[in-house]
Amino acid sequence: MRTVSLPWDLGLVTPLDASEACDWILGAAEDLSRPRILSNLNLHALHLSLEDGPVHTLTSRSDVTLVDGWPILLLAKMASPKFGWPTTRERIGSTDWLSELMRRDPEIAVVAVGGTPETATRMTSYVNDRTSNMQWQHFDGFSFAPAAEASSETGIRDMVSRADVVLVGLGMPTQEQWILDHLALMKGGAVVANVGGCFDYFAGTQRLAPRWMGRFGLEWLYRLAHSPRRLAKRYLIEPFLLLSRLARRGQRPHA
Structure with missing residues (x-):
C-alpha cells in the first residue's frame, strides 16, 4: 500500500x-x-x-x-x-x-x-x-x-x-x-x-447526504442544514482555527 x-x-x-x-481488513495480519x-x-x-x-x-x-x-x-x-x-x-x-x-x-x-x-x-x-x-x-x-x-x-x-x-x-x-x-x-x-x-x-x-453532493464536496452543507446546532462550530469555525494554527506553525523557527 x-x-x-x-x-x-x-x-x-x-x-x-x-x-x-475491505481487502486490508479481511487480509492476513503481518x-x-x-x-x-x-x-x-x-x-x-x-x-x-x-x-x-x-x-x-x-x-x-x-x-x-x-x-x-x-x-x-x-x-x-x-x-x-x-x-x-x-x-x-x-x-x-x-x-x-x-x-x-x-x-x-x-x-x-x-x-x-x-x-x-x-x-x-x-x-x-x-x-x-x-x-x-x-x-x-x-x-x-x-x-x-x-x-x-x-x-x-x-x-x-x-x-x-x-x-x-x-x-x-x-x-x-x-x-x-x-x-x-x-x-x-x-x-x-x-x-x-x-x-x-x-x-x-x-x-x-x-x-x-445524497451521493452526488459527495462528488462535489458538498456533504458538509447537507449535514449542517440538518444539524446546525451540533455542526455549526465544526464546519463554520474550526476551518479558520485550523488555518490559524497552521499559520502559527509556519512561523516557528526550524530547529
Missing part, C-alpha cells in the same frame, strides 16, 4: 477505495502480536490531531488512515501532483467500506460500540437482514448494553476480546480514547476502527 505524507507535516494517509479497505488500527482523517479529525490528545495518539499509531473528506483529498493530491492520485475513489467514509463489508458477508465476528439504544437495535436488524455469515454484536454508546436484537448476553469486554473487527462510533475524541483504553483487550490481528456517526446513517436515525 502506498502512503501519502500530507503537506506541512500534517501526517500520513493511506488512500484506499472501499474494496481495497503482526499477530497486536490489533491493527484503521482510522479516518477528515477536517475535524485533522484539527484535533494537531493537539495532544486521543485523536493525535490514535492517528499516529494507525496502520491505515483513510482519506475522509474533500479537504484531506486535496491535501493528499497536493502532496502527490505527479501521479494524479488519489482520486475521488479513494475519498471514502466509514459507511462506504462498511457497506462493502456487509456485501461480502465474510465469516467474521464484529463488535460495534456506539449510538443510542434505538440506533444499536436498528443497526443490528439492518445488518442481520443483509448478511448470513457475519456475526454482529452491537452495544449502545450510553449504557454499553447489548442491542435488543442481540443474540448474546456476554459482556462487552469478553466480546471485544473475541472480535475480529471492532467498530467504535462514539464521536471524537471519545471514541479514540475508548479505543486506546481497550486496545489491550483485543486479539492480535483484529481490526479496530473509529467510525463516527456511521451507525446512525445505516439505522436511519440520521440522513446521509
Whole structure:
C-alpha cells in the first residue's frame, strides 16, 4: 500500500477505495502480536490531531488512515501532483467500506460500540437482514448494553476480546480514547476502527447526504442544514482555527 505524507507535516494517509479497505481488513495480519488500527482523517479529525490528545495518539499509531473528506483529498493530491492520485475513489467514509463489508458477508465476528439504544437495535436488524455469515454484536454508546436484537448476553469486554473487527462510533475524541483504553483487550490481528456517526446513517436515525453532493464536496452543507446546532462550530469555525494554527506553525523557527 502506498502512503501519502500530507503537506506541512500534517501526517500520513493511506488512500484506499472501499474494496481495497475491505481487502486490508479481511487480509492476513503481518503482526499477530497486536490489533491493527484503521482510522479516518477528515477536517475535524485533522484539527484535533494537531493537539495532544486521543485523536493525535490514535492517528499516529494507525496502520491505515483513510482519506475522509474533500479537504484531506486535496491535501493528499497536493502532496502527490505527479501521479494524479488519489482520486475521488479513494475519498471514502466509514459507511462506504462498511457497506462493502456487509456485501461480502465474510465469516467474521464484529463488535460495534456506539449510538443510542434505538440506533444499536436498528443497526443490528439492518445488518442481520443483509448478511448470513457475519456475526454482529452491537452495544449502545450510553449504557454499553447489548442491542435488543442481540443474540448474546456476554459482556462487552469478553466480546471485544473475541472480535475480529471492532467498530467504535462514539464521536471524537471519545471514541479514540475508548479505543486506546481497550486496545489491550483485543486479539492480535483484529481490526479496530473509529467510525463516527456511521451507525446512525445505516439505522436511519440520521440522513446521509445524497451521493452526488459527495462528488462535489458538498456533504458538509447537507449535514449542517440538518444539524446546525451540533455542526455549526465544526464546519463554520474550526476551518479558520485550523488555518490559524497552521499559520502559527509556519512561523516557528526550524530547529
